[in-house]
Amino acid sequence: MIRSDIIRGHLDSIILRLIMEKDRYGFEISKEISLRTGNKFQIKEATLYAVFQRLEKKELIESYYGSVSKGGKRKYYRITTLGKAFFKETVVEWQETKEIIDLFMEGFN
Amino acid sequence: MNRLTQHVSDLFKDVPESEQKASIMQEVLQNLEEKVWDLMEQGKAEEDAINKAIVEFGDIEDLTKELGVNKSAKPGKSNTKNNTKLNLEYSIWGSVLIIALFVFMNFYYSSHVIWFVYPTFAVLWWPLTMYFRWMKVKGESKN
Numbered sequence: 001m002i003r004s005d006i007i008r009g010h011l012d013s014i015i016l017r018l019i020m021e022k023d024r025y026g027f028e029i030s031k032e033i034s035l036r037t038g039n040k041f042q043i044k045e046a047t048l049y050a051v052f053q054r055l056e057k058k059e060l061i062e063s064y065y066g067s068v069s070k071g072g073k074r075k076y077y078r079i080t081t082l083g084k085a086f087f088k089e090t091v092v093e094w095q096e097t098k099e100i101i102d103l104f105m106e107g108f109n
Numbered sequence: 110m111n112r113l114t115q116h117v118s119d120l121f122k123d124v125p126e127s128e129q130k131a132s133i134m135q136e137v138l139q140n141l142e143e144k145v146w147d148l149m150e151q152g153k154a155e156e157d158a159i160n161k162a163i164v165e166f167g168d169i170e171d172l173t174k175e176l177g178v179n180k181s182a183k184p185g186k187s188n189t190k191n192n193t194k195l196n197l198e199y200s201i202w203g204s205v206l207i208i209a210l211f212v213f214m215n216f217y218y219s220s221h222v223i224w225f226v227y228p229t230f231a232v233l234w235w236p237l238t239m240y241f242r243w244m245k246v247k248g249e250s251k252n
Contacts, residue, residue: 026140031147044167045140049133053175072139075132 007041011051012060013094016079016087019061025074026052052077060086112159113141120169124176133176141166193243200236207232 007014018029026048034042055061060083066074079087117138124130141162148158208229215225 026136027143027147030140030144042165044165045137045144046167046169046172049137050171050175053133053172057175072135072142074139074143075136 004041008047010090010094011043011047012055013087013090015048015051015055016060016083016090019077019079020084020087023076023078025066025076055083058086059083113138113145113162116163117141120166124173127176130176133172193239193246197236197239197243200239204232204236 014033015029018024018032024032026045030043030045030048052061052063056063056077059080061077061079063075063077066076117134120137121130121134144162144165145155145158148161149155153161208225211225211228211232215223
């Protein structure tokens with residue numbers, strides 16, 4: 001598994017992206033991350049809920065209870081307009097960061 | 110599934126009670142249950158599935174930081190600040206009384222020699238120390 005401290009700083013963006021695609025709930029998000037990365041990166045649930053709290057406090061996402069499924073009510077998250085704007089900004093920022101890091105990481109053997 | 114409920118309440122035992130805590134505990138439990146069902150659908154025994162879900166949940170420290178520590182740290186800090194202010198006031202009043210006593214003794218019993226200055230300097234260390242301690246805590250709480 002990949003070192004998670006490098007990814008950690010971008011967890012907010014990863015989760016915002018997944019919620020932007022459609023409204024999702026906790027387990028769905030952690031499963032989707034494992035699925036898309038082919039299990040190369042798995043998010044710890046504890047971290048996931050911390051991110052939810054943080055994003056909700058910043059009003060980048062909001063939550064609502066879905067219909068009753070197996071066992072109980074799922075808590076879904078949807079992205080806010082502010083969240084979408086924030087995500088767009090982080091995408092630009094990431095592009096620039098990537099270019100800078102690539103300057104030093106590429107072409108070395 | 111009782112083990113999951115138990116585990117979740119263990120995880121959150123240090124978090125101060127609040128509405129937010131209750132709703133997160135419910136959310137965590139709900140999602141853990143879904144994970145267990147999902148693992149069981151993939152052919153795991155219930156026991157294994159629960160173990161795996163619990164292990165993969167990870168360290169709750171980040172989450173408690175978002176939840177509880179912010180709230181409990183602030184009153185704690187202002188408490189120390191109030192204490193140092195109280196200490197400072199106490200030391201000022203205390204030293205003024207002691208110095209006044211020395212001044213009285215000096216002029217009442219031996220007014221031909223001015224000696225009260227020496228104990229006064231010794232006593233002044235007390236409020237000075239408290240003053241700097243107060244300044245230090247004040248500076249820290251600003252950051």
